[in-house]
Amino acid sequence: MRVHFLGSGTSFGVPVIGCSCRTCVSTDPRDARYRSSVLVEAEGATVLVDAGPEFRLQARRVGLGQKGRLERLDALLLTHSHADHVAGLDDVRPLTNDRILPVYGNAEAIEETRSRFEYVFRQTQVGGGKPRIELFLASGALDIGALRIIPLPLLHGALPILGWRFGRFAYITDCSAIPEPSLALLRGVEVLTINGLRWRPHATHFSVDQGIEAARLVGARETWLTHIAHDATHEELEEHCAKYGADVGARPAWDGLVIEIGSDVG
Numbered sequence: 001m002r003v004h005f006l007g008s009g010t011s012f013g014v015p016v017i018g019c020s021c022r023t024c025v026s027t028d029p030r031d032a033r034y035r036s037s038v039l040v041e042a043e044g045a046t047v048l049v050d051a052g053p054e055f056r057l058q059a060r061r062v063g064l065g066q067k068g069r070l071e072r073l074d075a076l077l078l079t080h081s082h083a084d085h086v087a088g089l090d091d092v093r094p095l096t097n098d099r100i101l102p103v104y105g106n107a108e109a110i111e112e113t114r115s116r117f118e119y120v121f122r123q124t125q126v127g128g129g130k131p132r133i134e135l136f137l138a139s140g141a142l143d144i145g146a147l148r149i150i151p152l153p154l155l156h157g158a159l160p161i162l163g164w165r166f167g168r169f170a171y172i173t174d175c176s177a178i179p180e181p182s183l184a185l186l187r188g189v190e191v192l193t194i195n196g197l198r199w200r201p202h203a204t205h206f207s208v209d210q211g212i213e214a215a216r217l218v219g220a221r222e223t224w225l226t227h228i229a230h231d232a233t234h235e236e237l238e239e240h241c242a243k244y245g246a247d248v249g250a251r252p253a254w255d256g257l258v259i260e261i262g263s264d265v266g
């Protein structure tokens with residue numbers, strides 16, 4: 001199984017419009033962060049987690065939909081329906097020419113997506129150009145190709161959202177608390193992606209240190225921080241993680257990062 005990081009930035013992206021802080025003017029390409037998303041590629045299945053405002057650019061960059069590369073997309077999993085995670089949904093259109101794309105989420109995400117993209121689900125004129133998607137409530141494990149995928153109920157402030165587990169890898173973003181039953185669902189996860197927004201605490205997101213602490217609770221041995229704001233540069237985050245997160249193998253993710261995960265544990 002291979003995980004492609006399509007984006008690792010917080011809701012406003014980095015660089016931020018109008019900002020000239022050291023992160024926003026950095027020449028390190030790892031300080032340019034599209035909105036958070038990953039593509040999980042396994043034997044016979046390609047699954048996208050979230051489709052934010054840069055989805056089209058991210059898909060081009062990774063070769064999604066291109067013959068001989070990641071030709072087809074089998075499913076879209078939503079963590080939740082905030083704009084930075086769904087605003088690119090319409091752009092899945094070219095990937096739905098010959099198949100309907102199933103989109104999975106919790107009740108809140110499904111309902112909100114249905115109302116936000118209302119035109120997609122109503123009869124309109126032929127040739128109107130709409131993505132062909134179908135919304136499904138993720139109430140338990142999903143099997144897509146060889147992938148067994150487990151939804152993980154989490155909290156984003158007061159909002160119920162989902163993380164997603166794929167064997168020994170799990171993807172968590174926009175989380176501020178992991179309920180006890182989901183910690184049990186995360187048992188055995190070795191490689192974890194978790195949000196670490198900034199140094200200071202935030203009402204609805206884990207800070208960098210809270211993300212590292214959550215990885216400790218999970219027992220991860222490799223931890224990739226995502227949904228990162230401009231408060232810290234990639235280099236500063238690397239240094240901090242080496243000092244305070246080495247026990248969970250913490251490092252900041254970046255756009256274009258690809259990680260390989262053995263699939264012998266289901």
Ligand SMILES: [Zn+2]
Binds near residue numbers: 011082174227
């Ligand atoms: Zn977000």
Ligand SMILES: [Zn+2]
Binds near residue numbers: 021230
């Ligand atoms: Zn900035």
Ligand SMILES: [Zn+2]
Binds near residue numbers: 082
């Ligand atoms: Zn959010």
